[in-house]
Amino acid sequence: MxxxxxxxxxxxxxxxxxxxxxxxxxxxxxxxxxxxxxxxxxxxxxxxxxxxxxxxxxxxxxxxxxxxxxxxxxxxxxxxxxxxxxxxxxxxxxxxxxxxxxxxxxxxxxxxxxxxxxxxxxxHTQLSVGPLQLDINQKTALYGSEPLKCSPTAMAILEQLMRAYPHPVNRQSLIASVWGEESPDSNSLKVHMHNLRKALDSVGNATVSFTANVGFQLDVSEEK
Structure with missing residues (x-):
C-alpha cells in the first residue's frame, strides 16, 4: 500500500x-x-x-x-x-x-x-542512524556489529522510526505505516514497542522515547 x-x-x-x-x-x-x-x-x-x-x-x-x-x-x-x-x-x-x-x-x-x-x-535499501543500521530488503538490523533480535513487526516499527529520525512519529501514523488498514488490538503496539526497546537495550545505547501528544522517537547514542 x-x-x-x-x-x-x-x-x-x-x-x-x-x-x-x-x-x-x-x-x-x-x-x-x-x-x-x-x-x-x-x-x-x-x-x-x-x-x-x-x-x-x-x-x-x-x-x-x-x-x-x-x-x-x-x-x-x-x-x-x-x-x-x-x-x-x-x-x-x-x-x-x-x-x-x-x-x-x-x-x-x-x-x-x-x-x-x-x-x-x-x-533506499539501507537506513543508518549512528551505529544502528537496518537492511530494508533483508529485514535485519545491526547495532555496530551486534545483530538486533526482534520480531518482524518490531523491525517494521524500527524502520519507520529510523526513516523519521530525528523527528518523532505520532501513534496514528506509526500504526498506519506498520499495519495498514488492519487495525491492531489495543495492546499490540505497546507489546511490540516493549520488545523493540528490550532488543535495542540488549545490544547498545538506544531506545524509543514517547511524549504525549507528540509520538515515538528513536534515541541513539554512539556509546554502548
Whole structure:
C-alpha cells in the first residue's frame, strides 16, 4: 500500500482526489496549507507527496524548498493551474520530481504517483542512524556489529522510526505505516514497542522515547 500526503487547499478537489486514491488502495493524509504540510512531513513517512503550488501561509514552492533543505527526499508531484514553462522550471528548481497541470485526469495522477513511489522504494535499501543500521530488503538490523533480535513487526516499527529520525512519529501514523488498514488490538503496539526497546537495550545505547501528544522517537547514542 502506498502512503502519500496530499497538500491542497481546495477542499472539494482534495476530497475527490482522496476518494479516488483510496479506491486505488492508497493511504492518503491531507493538509490544506503549507505550514500544516511541513508538520505532517516531519511526523510521518510518505512514499510520495502531491503538492499544490497555490497554498495559504506557505506556497508549494516554499514548502518544496524547505522540505529539501532539511533532507526530505520524498518524491514530490506539483499540482498547478499554471502551464507556462517558467512555472515548471521553478518547481523543478525547488526540488519537485514531477509536474501535473490542472485540470488533470485522476488516472494520470495515479500512474505518476505509483511510478514515483516505485522509484523511491528501489532507491533506499539501507537506513543508518549512528551505529544502528537496518537492511530494508533483508529485514535485519545491526547495532555496530551486534545483530538486533526482534520480531518482524518490531523491525517494521524500527524502520519507520529510523526513516523519521530525528523527528518523532505520532501513534496514528506509526500504526498506519506498520499495519495498514488492519487495525491492531489495543495492546499490540505497546507489546511490540516493549520488545523493540528490550532488543535495542540488549545490544547498545538506544531506545524509543514517547511524549504525549507528540509520538515515538528513536534515541541513539554512539556509546554502548
Amino acid at each position: 502506498i502512503k502519500l500526503l496530499l497538500v491542497e487547499d481546495d477542499l472539494d478537489l482534495a476530497g475527490n482526489i482522496i476518494d479516488y486514491l483510496e479506491l486505488e488502495d492508497m493511504l492518503c493524509d491531507h493538509a490544506s496549507n503549507g505550514v500544516a504540510a511541513l508538520s505532517l512531513m516531519a511526523e510521518g513517512h510518505y512514499q510520495a507527496i502531491v503538492l499544490d503550488i497555490n497554498l495559504p501561509k506557505l506556497d508549494g514552492l516554499q514548502v518544496c524548498a524547505r522540505a529539501r533543505a532539511i533532507g526530505n527526499d520524498t518524491p514530490i508531484i506539483m499540482l498547478t493551474a499554471r502551464d507556462q514553462l517558467s512555472d515548471k522550471v521553478a518547481g523543478f528548481e525547488q526540488g519537485a520530481d514531477d509536474y501535473l497541470v490542472k485540470p488533470f485526469a485522476m488516472e494520470e495522477l495515479v500512474v505518476r504517483v505509483k511510478a514515483l513511489a516505485k522509484r523511491r522504494s528501489g532507491q
